[in-house]
Amino acid sequence: MSRVFQERLKVIACTKLSESYFRITFASRRIPAHALGGQFVQVKVSDSAQPLLRRPFGVHRVGKNTFDCLCEIVGEATRILSEKKPGDFVDVIGPLGNGFDYGPRTKDQGPRILVAGGMGVAPLFFLAEKIAERRTPNAERKIIVFIGAKSKKDLLCEKDFKQLGCEVKVATDDGSKGLRGRVTDLLEQYLRRTPNAERRSRIYACGPKPMLKQVSLLSKHYNLPAQISLEEHMACGIGACLGCVVKVRAQNASRRTPFAYKRVCKDGPVFSASEIIW
Amino acid sequence: MSANLKVRIGKLELANPVMVASGTFGYAEEFTELLDLRKIGAIVSKTITLAGREGNPMPRTCETPCGMLNSIGLENPGIERFLEQKLSYLASLGSPIIVSVASENDPGEFAAMVKRLEKDSRVMAIELNISCPNIKRARGKGQGSGLIAQDPKATYSLVKSCRRFTRKTLITKLSPNVTCISEIALAAQAAGSDAVSLVNTFSGMSIDVQAKRPKIACVVGGLSGPAIRPIALRMVWEVFQKIRIPIIGMGGIMDVQSALEFFLAGSSAISVGTANFVNPRVSLEIVRGIRDYLDKNKIKDIRSIVGALKL
Numbered sequence: 001m002s003r004v005f006q007e008r009l010k011v012i013a014c015t016k017l018s019e020s021y022f023r024i025t026f027a028s029r030r031i032p033a034h035a036l037g038g039q040f041v042q043v044k045v046s047d048s049a050q051p052l053l054r055r056p057f058g059v060h061r062v063g064k065n066t067f068d069c070l071c072e073i074v075g076e077a078t079r080i081l082s083e084k085k086p087g088d089f090v091d092v093i094g095p096l097g098n099g100f101d102y103g104p105r106t107k108d109q110g111p112r113i114l115v116a117g118g119m120g121v122a123p124l125f126f127l128a129e130k131i132a133e134r135r136t137p138n139a140e141r142k143i144i145v146f147i148g149a150k151s152k153k154d155l156l157c158e159k160d161f162k163q164l165g166c167e168v169k170v171a172t173d174d175g176s177k178g179l180r181g182r183v184t185d186l187l188e189q190y191l192r193r194t195p196n197a198e199r200r201s202r203i204y205a206c207g208p209k210p211m212l213k214q215v216s217l218l219s220k221h222y223n224l225p226a227q228i229s230l231e232e233h234m235a236c237g238i239g240a241c242l243g244c245v246v247k248v249r250a251q252n253a254s255r256r257t258p259f260a261y262k263r264v265c266k267d268g269p270v271f272s273a274s275e276i277i278w
Numbered sequence: 279m280s281a282n283l284k285v286r287i288g289k290l291e292l293a294n295p296v297m298v299a300s301g302t303f304g305y306a307e308e309f310t311e312l313l314d315l316r317k318i319g320a321i322v323s324k325t326i327t328l329a330g331r332e333g334n335p336m337p338r339t340c341e342t343p344c345g346m347l348n349s350i351g352l353e354n355p356g357i358e359r360f361l362e363q364k365l366s367y368l369a370s371l372g373s374p375i376i377v378s379v380a381s382e383n384d385p386g387e388f389a390a391m392v393k394r395l396e397k398d399s400r401v402m403a404i405e406l407n408i409s410c411p412n413i414k415r416a417r418g419k420g421q422g423s424g425l426i427a428q429d430p431k432a433t434y435s436l437v438k439s440c441r442r443f444t445r446k447t448l449i450t451k452l453s454p455n456v457t458c459i460s461e462i463a464l465a466a467q468a469a470g471s472d473a474v475s476l477v478n479t480f481s482g483m484s485i486d487v488q489a490k491r492p493k494i495a496c497v498v499g500g501l502s503g504p505a506i507r508p509i510a511l512r513m514v515w516e517v518f519q520k521i522r523i524p525i526i527g528m529g530g531i532m533d534v535q536s537a538l539e540f541f542l543a544g545s546s547a548i549s550v551g552t553a554n555f556v557n558p559r560v561s562l563e564i565v566r567g568i569r570d571y572l573d574k575n576k577i578k579d580i581r582s583i584v585g586a587l588k589l
Contacts, residue, residue, distance in 0.1 A: 003311060044556065235346060240303060240309065242324075243338045261353065
């Protein structure tokens, strides 16, 4: 089990990437040292009562004594966070949640397939780094990243993934870059064309719910294990309030209890695709 | 020489008067790594029901101006699994454990749970949650009809029926969704409640105008956070004028300043709720802040500021 810290962290950098996206870098010794791919942090964007609650952000990248979050400006809280200056202090709790299972280090596991929709690239980039770190000369594992974005200007991290040595495939809703269509269309194309033997791999996905549902269907159809990371509004982020639950198949399902609820923040955010009831 | 922070609620002696409110602190295990749980005045468990409840559909929470709405629906494993799986950790902490209980519509279930808890020495006190706004409410029906805490007679008979089965400290948690809260507090006192805690959440709602949908699935939920603080404080003050038993005050307490307001209005102890989500260690920061305030003002005992509002 990983450890959790509440820290007042100094902002090292806060960079606008475009009108809607920014990357914020925090100085921290303990959070980057303990974070796993797929974990998140809870950020209090201001010391005032408005906005009141923390906001969850996936750990995007870690450095020595620093870590980044990659964020989209969607409301008041993210706008306030986007305006932080180097030297500002922000109260952060993390790392939180379970994180992805990276899988065994052995060679015969085939490529790792990462599927990112929108801001789903943020935690998946950190996962890709973690998987890449585990490469050894006799286990040169391929990482294939499928990225879906609204349009070219919303496409994030393509270069970063390539620099890590990942193969990147892009789909955009408006066709301004890559395939015009959904990222799951790309994924399906790939799975259909790739011979069985090479498909022995694992899928990791993060993005909007409809995309994750489609990934789950594909993973079932092609018989590949998939781990999906859910996004949800959260109050506490530590499993206390039960405000962010997801329906999963009950272990001893009966007619009275055909399902169970699990906490996205504590039992997740990463779930096995097969356990979610969509 | 540090001021005395000890207070007494019924038979319960607290090392300090800062508690954490039901439903905002889980079963404490979620907070283990974030603060020293032994130093909290008392821990009130998430509300337990006789049989387990899976809770309400999602979305269950949303943020509102300086507050939040929730409609969790008392998700809990049921009293037996609580006693088996959750209580031993809670009891190991050393802070007094207060178990919150509720029932959808059956006063008999309250009594059955009180009877069960009476036999367990790890339970120091019982809070009767007769004021949860998020159960027994069908989608779209709006304001739930008939909380026990909205009816003085029902409150009296419920508390009376529970009182019969326990010698432990009995606390009755009141709803602010009433015309006259002191009337309900008086009924709880008359029935033998050792203390009252107030207030539970206010019924409220919020709408996503683009989708034209309610922001929480059950439409109406309970409003908490600093948004409700002035009303909660007024209710504590009103009740304080009318009753003899101690008040555990709560409603949007975020820091030592707001905690002190509740003592001055008549609370013998206070409970931190929504603030636990925002800052998990706020309860202990408040304990420290109260001590500093008392020392700075040369006040020897927390009890001397209870209801000390100057008029």
